[in-house]
Amino acid sequence: MAQISTPAQERSLWDRFIIGLRNIAPIYIVLILLLIGIGTQNPTFLEPAGFLNLLRRAAPLMVLTAGQLFVIVTGGFDLSGGSLMSLTVIGASLLINNDPANTWWAILVLFGIGILVGLLNGVIVSYLNVPSLIATLGMLLALRGAGLYWTGGAPRGYLTDNFRMFGRGWLEPFPVIERFPYAVLVLIVVSAAAIYLFNQTNLGRQLLAVGDNPRASRLAGISVEKLRIIAFVLSAITAVIAGILQGGFGGVNPDAGEGYELQAISAAVLGGAVLLGGRGSMGAAIAGALALEALFTLLNLLGLPKPLRDAVQGLIIIGAVAYAAYRSRRTR
Amino acid sequence: MANAEEPILEVRSITKRFPGVVALDNVSAQFYPGKVHAVVGENGAGKSTLMKILVGAYIPDEGEILFQGQPIHFSHPREAQEAGISIIYQEFNLLPERTVAQNIFLGREPTRYGLIDQRQLRRRTRDVLKQVGAEDMISPDAEVKSLSIAEQQLVEIAKALSFDSKVLIMDEPTAALATHEVEILTRLIHKLIEQGMAVIFISHRFTEVFDIADTITVLKDGQYVATAPATEVTPSKIITMMVGRELDQYFPRLARPEEIGEVMVQVVNGSNNKLHDINLTLRAGEIVGVAGLQGSGRTELAQALFGVAPFTSGQLTLKGQDSHVKSPNAAIHARMGFVTEDRKAEGIFPNQPLNDNILVSVRALQLVLGRIKRNGTASKPHLVSELVKQVDVRTPSLTQEVQYLSGGNQQKVVLAKWLASTCDIFIFDEPTRGIDVDAKASIHEMIRELTQAGAAVLMISSELPEVIGMSDRIVVMWDGRISGELPAGASEEDIMILATGHREQEAEAAVETAV
Numbered sequence: 001m002a003q004i005s006t007p008a009q010e011r012s013l014w015d016r017f018i019i020g021l022r023n024i025a026p027i028y029i030v031l032i033l034l035l036i037g038i039g040t041q042n043p044t045f046l047e048p049a050g051f052l053n054l055l056r057r058a059a060p061l062m063v064l065t066a067g068q069l070f071v072i073v074t075g076g077f078d079l080s081g082g083s084l085m086s087l088t089v090i091g092a093s094l095l096i097n098n099d100p101a102n103t104w105w106a107i108l109v110l111f112g113i114g115i116l117v118g119l120l121n122g123v124i125v126s127y128l129n130v131p132s133l134i135a136t137l138g139m140l141l142a143l144r145g146a147g148l149y150w151t152g153g154a155p156r157g158y159l160t161d162n163f164r165m166f167g168r169g170w171l172e173p174f175p176v177i178e179r180f181p182y183a184v185l186v187l188i189v190v191s192a193a194a195i196y197l198f199n200q201t202n203l204g205r206q207l208l209a210v211g212d213n214p215r216a217s218r219l220a221g222i223s224v225e226k227l228r229i230i231a232f233v234l235s236a237i238t239a240v241i242a243g244i245l246q247g248g249f250g251g252v253n254p255d256a257g258e259g260y261e262l263q264a265i266s267a268a269v270l271g272g273a274v275l276l277g278g279r280g281s282m283g284a285a286i287a288g289a290l291a292l293e294a295l296f297t298l299l300n301l302l303g304l305p306k307p308l309r310d311a312v313q314g315l316i317i318i319g320a321v322a323y324a325a326y327r328s329r330r331t332r
Numbered sequence: 333m334a335n336a337e338e339p340i341l342e343v344r345s346i347t348k349r350f351p352g353v354v355a356l357d358n359v360s361a362q363f364y365p366g367k368v369h370a371v372v373g374e375n376g377a378g379k380s381t382l383m384k385i386l387v388g389a390y391i392p393d394e395g396e397i398l399f400q401g402q403p404i405h406f407s408h409p410r411e412a413q414e415a416g417i418s419i420i421y422q423e424f425n426l427l428p429e430r431t432v433a434q435n436i437f438l439g440r441e442p443t444r445y446g447l448i449d450q451r452q453l454r455r456r457t458r459d460v461l462k463q464v465g466a467e468d469m470i471s472p473d474a475e476v477k478s479l480s481i482a483e484q485q486l487v488e489i490a491k492a493l494s495f496d497s498k499v500l501i502m503d504e505p506t507a508a509l510a511t512h513e514v515e516i517l518t519r520l521i522h523k524l525i526e527q528g529m530a531v532i533f534i535s536h537r538f539t540e541v542f543d544i545a546d547t548i549t550v551l552k553d554g555q556y557v558a559t560a561p562a563t564e565v566t567p568s569k570i571i572t573m574m575v576g577r578e579l580d581q582y583f584p585r586l587a588r589p590e591e592i593g594e595v596m597v598q599v600v601n602g603s604n605n606k607l608h609d610i611n612l613t614l615r616a617g618e619i620v621g622v623a624g625l626q627g628s629g630r631t632e633l634a635q636a637l638f639g640v641a642p643f644t645s646g647q648l649t650l651k652g653q654d655s656h657v658k659s660p661n662a663a664i665h666a667r668m669g670f671v672t673e674d675r676k677a678e679g680i681f682p683n684q685p686l687n688d689n690i691l692v693s694v695r696a697l698q699l700v701l702g703r704i705k706r707n708g709t710a711s712k713p714h715l716v717s718e719l720v721k722q723v724d725v726r727t728p729s730l731t732q733e734v735q736y737l738s739g740g741n742q743q744k745v746v747l748a749k750w751l752a753s754t755c756d757i758f759i760f761d762e763p764t765r766g767i768d769v770d771a772k773a774s775i776h777e778m779i780r781e782l783t784q785a786g787a788a789v790l791m792i793s794s795e796l797p798e799v800i801g802m803s804d805r806i807v808v809m810w811d812g813r814i815s816g817e818l819p820a821g822a823s824e825e826d827i828m829i830l831a832t833g834h835r836e837q838e839a840e841a842a843v844e845t846a847v
Contacts, residue, residue: 202695202702205688212681219640219678220749221664221696230700278683 025284027271027291034294041301048177052184056168057249058293059187060085060242061263065271065289066194066282067238068264070231075211075277076125076132078232080139081239081264084117085257087147088243093157093252094150100160107163110240117143118236122229140261147254159247167248183245190241191286197234198282207231211277266317267292272324338401340365340530341386341417341499346395348381355381356392359556361549363499368521368531370545370562374574374828375626375794378554379534383501386532387412387419400498418492419501422508424484428477433457435476436491460490464520482513489520500524502533506540507627518544536625538567538832550574567834568825575796575824582773583801584780586820591617592804595652596757596788597637602646606632607812610646614757614788619779621803622792623827629812630792631673634759637790638670639663650757664693666757669750673761673792675739679746682735686727687716689734689745693753719748723778740771747778758782760791764798776802796824 035046044050064081071078088110095106117139124135166186170179198204210217210227218224239257246256265275271288273280295316299309339362348356356378363369371379384390386397388406396403399415406412409419426435433453434441442452457472466486476484485505492500506514521531521544535541541548542562550557550573557573593616602610607629614620624630635641637648639657648655650666657663663670672678681689687707694709695702707730708715716730723744727737734745743763750758760779764772779802783789793799799806806818808830816830828834 197701200703201700202698202704203700205684205692205695205704206700208684209681209688209692212683213677215678216681217692219638219660219670219672220692221661221753222692223661223696227700274683278681 025272027284027288031287031291034291034298037298052181056181056183058290059183060246061293062187062286062289063190063238064242064260065264065267065285067235069268069280069282069285070234072268072273073207073211073277073280074228074231078235079136079261082257082260083140083143084239085243085246085260087143088240089247089256090147090151090254092163092247093159096160098157100162103160103163114236114240115233118233122232126225126228159252164248167245195282208278270320339363342398344396346392348392355554357554363530363532365528365530366525367546368525368544369547370541371534371549373551377551379551387417413495416498418495418497420488422504424488426476431473431475432470432487433472436494460494463493464490481508499530505533538834571825571828575828584777587618587804593617598649600647602643604644610814614790616786616788617783618804619783619789619791619802621799621806623799623831624809625831628809630809631761634761667755668757669755670759671746671763675742680734680742685731686734687730690716690748690752693749719751723748740767743767756787758787758789
């Protein structure tokens with residue numbers, strides 16, 4: 001078969017570099033600017049240890065955002081992620097019951113609960129035709145209630161060290177920088193898996209297709225219902241992982257994941273995802289989560305109190321969506 | 333009482349252009365009080381455009397409209413309605429969650445001390461319902477969604493009467509009605525014209541046109557053909573006026589007998605809630621054209637074959653094997669492809685790049701966790717660029733988002749999608765709608781190449797020249813049934829006789845006289 005040349009293949013390497021530079025997601029530039037801003041306030045953050053610490057703190061949100069993006073590109077939301085994180089922390093403390101030997105099967109049970117929650121979300125949205133916003137809002141409340149009921153109102157016990165290792169432990173010794181946080185290791189593995197699934201497999205392309213045009217997807221032979229369910233299950237799995245990291249970092253706290261679902265949606269939007277589906281980038285969404293965490297850090301370094309940080313976050317989300325709408329209007 | 337000699341509404345030399353098409357070309361017509369005036373013509377003849385111009389939904393590019401002898405310039409249907417010209421579309425303009433009274437007096441509710449006067453609202457609603465003879469049938473407080481289609485139509489008519497309309501326009505008023513409901517409507521229309529109203533209606537159903545109308549106007553391709561009193565013409569004469577144009581387009585040659593091969597699709601007594609007793613055979617190497625007016629079940633036939641809304645009874649055989657195509661996925665597994673009528677809603681993924689658009693169906697047959705090839709499949713890594721070349725998509729790159737391509741190029745992308753999944757049974761629904769002339773000819777050429785390569789093609793089209801020019805056989809649909817089959821080169825007249833159910837009515841008449 002003769003090689004058929006197309007204009008894309010005729011472009012020189014330099015042209016493609018320039019085009020690539022122009023197509024780079026703006027969030028990466030925002031992220032670099034934020035990191036520079038942090039560096040000017042406190043240069044230790046940009047040293048390897050300081051930067052790894054920033055990543056460690058950002059890891060739960062970055063992992064949760066990766067899962068959230070799978071749902072967002074199909075045109076849905078998953079609001080239950082944050083309370084699933086909380087339930088994971090509460091569940092871990094109760095299941096482990098202060099005995100380190102229980103940690104491993106407890107983690108398996110927590111993943112089982114997560115997958116069940118994801119399946120439920122997916123089935124409710126796909127087969128009962130409940131809009132995902134409502135279905136997962138209901139799930140958010142149900143999980144929060146279940147968590148409180150399980151603890152009997154107040155959390156008991158503590159989390160064993162072998163469980164908390166994932167969130168706050170360090171891999172030692174480590175070449176060059178002496179020690180490396182486990183949380184960042186988990187983050188790298190999850191991000192790599194998410195980017196692979198999203199960019200390299202049929203799954204990613206089909207999720208985008210479903211979000212872009214569900215009718216055409218069905219007519220092209222895609223099982224729209226099955227794909228939506230898979231997206232919610234992936235989102236729930238990342239919520240359990242985020243919960244394990246957050247529990248390790250912060251200890252037992254029944255509100256460990258509160259607000260995380262909205263931050264994850266914000267992060268995905270900052271990364272250029274379109275809330276009606278069909279458009280999104282995994283790398284940029286994860287970078288969006290890091291940028292959000294970097295922003296909080298910067299506002300903290302600048303001495304802004306927490307309520308003001310929340311307000312700034314809200315304004316930034318509105319600004320990001322308005323900017324995306326402005327850009328898509330201009331290209332049309 | 334108005335003078336029956338003077339038209340109440342008149343259009344003079346109306347021309348209306350849309351991008352790429354002249355919808356109405358220098359059309360004139362007069363409408364008289366106390367008369368029922370039917371406007372007939374094929375799909376795309378300009379009937380609906382004319383009606384929309386009468387009520388100000390469209391502004392004509394040229395020509396004038398006279399109402400009661402005065403030139404008028406409506407800029408919104410509301411203005412026409414207040415002046416006394418009401419229109420009832422096929423899709424009613426009613427709010428389903430509101431009551432009958434709220435709908436009829438929407439936006440002009442009687443008030444008292446600044447609040448809605450419920451008692452007066454009900455009383456006035458009962459008055460207009462009485463005028464349409466529905467006061468015992470429909471309560472002013474009934475929610476519109478609880479009413480039948482026929483009752484909703486009566487509410488629409490009552491609404492028109494509440495505006496003191498002098499002209500009532502109805503688009504396909506009988507399309508959704510049962511026989512006895514048509515009789516009720518006919519009686520009501522007669523009552524309205526006795527009161528001096530002018531009624532204008534569009535219909536594809538010749539029985540009703542001849543039962544109800546005093547005058548018939550025929551449009552063809554946006555041009556005025558003739559106006560005649562209903563008593564002086566016959567259905568076949570009207571059909572002759574509706575059709576009959578030169579075949580000026582070039583079409584690829586028809587299939588040679590030796591090119592037609594085995595039976596690929598066979599339907600025996602296929603039925604579902606929209607289709608009745610479909611019997612259809614489709615062979616390798618042939619194009620079977622499907623003609624029929626809007627609502628005749630053409631698209632439903634395609635959807636039944638492709639598993640979107642499958643047959644619920646009867647037998648479907650694909651390549652000699654009993655098949656139950658219950659979903660599009662099953663149809664694609666059986667190597668069927670469906671180029672849909674509504675490209676934007678059902679064919680393309682506008683925000684996705686060209687290569688993903690073309691590969692979507694191939695990938696739907698693969699494992700969901702299977703690894704993708706950007707521009708092809710594992711066995712054919714350059715599939716996309718080959719197909720882009722084969723169907724001649726004009727695109728700057730293989731990753732161009734499809735929303736930025738022209739309509740013709742988008743249609744070629746949809747075709748390439750089915751070529752990629754190696755289909756050998758193709759269903760085309762309006763393959764060249766909204767596509768410029770050049771792209772049209774090349775799509776016709778490609779469809780013929782498919783059959784020459786051994787595929788079977790079912791091609792649905794509203795454009796009779798396209799059906800006649802392309803098809804090796806023509807199947808005509810009417811009322812959810814196949815009303816007849818015609819050989820290649822059948823005339824437009826033959827098709828229209830079957831498409832309007834005219835032959836059926838002749839047969840019924842013959843039975844009646846025999847009894």
